[in-house]
Amino acid sequence: MQETTDDPIAALKAILGPSGWVGAGDSAPYATDIMGPGGECLLVARPASTDEVAATVRLCARHGIAIVPQGGNSNVCRMAVPLDGQAAVILSLTRMNRILGIDPASSTATVEAGVLMQTLQEAALAGGRVFAPDWGARGTATVGGAVATNGGGLNVLRYGTTREQVLGLEVVLADGTIWNGLRSLIKDNSGYDLKHLFIGSEGTLGIITRLVFRLHPDQPVTQSMMAVLDDMARLNEFFDMARGIGGEHLVAFELMPGMGVEKALERYPDLRRPLGTRGEWYLLLRFAGLDSVEEPMMRLFEQGFEAGILSDAVLSSSVAQERNLWEIREQMIPYQYFAMPSLKWDVSVPRGRIVEFLDRAGQIVHALRPDAICYAAGHVGDGNIHYTVFVPADSPPAMNDRICTEVDGLIWQMQGSIVAEHGVGAMFAERMRRQKSDVEYAMMRQIKQSLDPDGLMNPGKLLQRN
Secondary structure, eight states: OOOOSSOHHHHHHHHHOTTSEEEGGGOHHHHEETTEEOSOEEEEEOOSSHHHHHHHHHHHHHHTOEEEEESSOOOSSSOSSOOTTSOEEEEEOTTOOOEEEEETTTTEEEEETTOBHHHHHHHHHHTTEEOOOBOGGGGTOBHHHHHHHTOOBTTHHHHOOGGGGEEEEEEEETTSOEEEEOOOOSOOOSSOOTHHHHTTSTTSSEEEEEEEEEOEEOOOEEEEEEEEESOGGGHHHHHHHHHHHHGGGEEEEEEEEHHHHHHHHHHOTTSOOOOSSOOSEEEEEEEEESSOOHHHHHHHHHHHHHTTOEEEEEEOOSHHHHHHHHHHHHTOOGGGTOOSOEEEEEEEOOGGGHHHHHHHHHHHHHHHOTTOEEEEEEEGGGTEEEEEEEOOTTOOHHHHHHHHHHHHHHHHHTTOBSBSSSOOTTTSHHHHHHHSOHHHHHHHHHHHHHHOTTOOBSTTSSSOOO
16 A cells, blocks of 8 residues: 555555545535535545555645545535535545444444444344434444434434444544554543544544444334324423333434424325324324333323323334334425525424423524424434524525524523534534633644644534634
């Protein structure tokens, strides 16, 4: 892997071999994300090993070339494509897709960063274990990308965030040095726990190449309930009821807007309408266990009606019916339903204040733009609401900025965050700066300066450019 030419792109091609790169002219699928084309891509590097990643990084560092690490490119915050104004090499980890080992005795999995989440889920399940992180893009998102963003998803209520599933990491640092932190220990107080610097760092400090994950015992028996919430003000009451009855059987507790459910059923004819009653808000929750969870689920069903919290509900009675309910949930993505400019929040607030946030945010938006559409769906159990405001095409940029500023301010006033699980990327970098104190932001910059002094690792993401 020696550099034999003064042309860094030609040298990269030599390092990676004929199967290990895609030229700039063919890079559009890599340099484009959900928001559209990114900036200039000099080359797509597709290394097949940690050594090739390290050699690529060393060469780019030597020539001052920016690197944009990329997994499945399913992020929605402009995190994994180059930005305008700084040409970059995209380093795709999709060829590093091997499951290196699953150890049922210690309930761990060791994998390369390019393994798809769904692939690891299926492999773990075959061994009687669960890889907990899960969200709609499981078939395209890689585990390395999931860790680099500290993704959340449907199972956080039961198992915690992706961060809590990581036991060890291998990382290629900005100078091409390889840090081997592939440990599977539950306890290790031998100094700073360095892996946490890289979890959620969005590729700005180094490139995650291999990982050790914690696995969990399989809970093969599941049952789900979809319900119409009669009174949104009683959301927390019903959640507490579900947790009290279900205990550790409660895996997920989701909030869905009535407008989203209707649009999903209209758009996707294979989806079946599960309830006769139509409501403004729906709940979808799942119990799981080693044996039947029908008794606690039925108890929750009955108590929800007796308390007057639910106006209609259905319990899944087959695998197909349960799959239909969760497919409806996965189609709560609003961009497919509204052809309008949008303002986006990935809100995290204390769980007990979700209803308050939705009420106050709606009042702010409609006071400024009465014809805006407010759309919210999310994970009640961890206080995470995906909040989108659709505005008419003629809404002035100054008005849109004011809506963002005032809703951001509300979230911070409520001790919340505008970035819960999707990451910061370039989309939220400026707004995230306003969320942080000067002291906290300076600490983040010092970490970045220490590990990436030349600012070549995914520049313009997470932290604002200097």
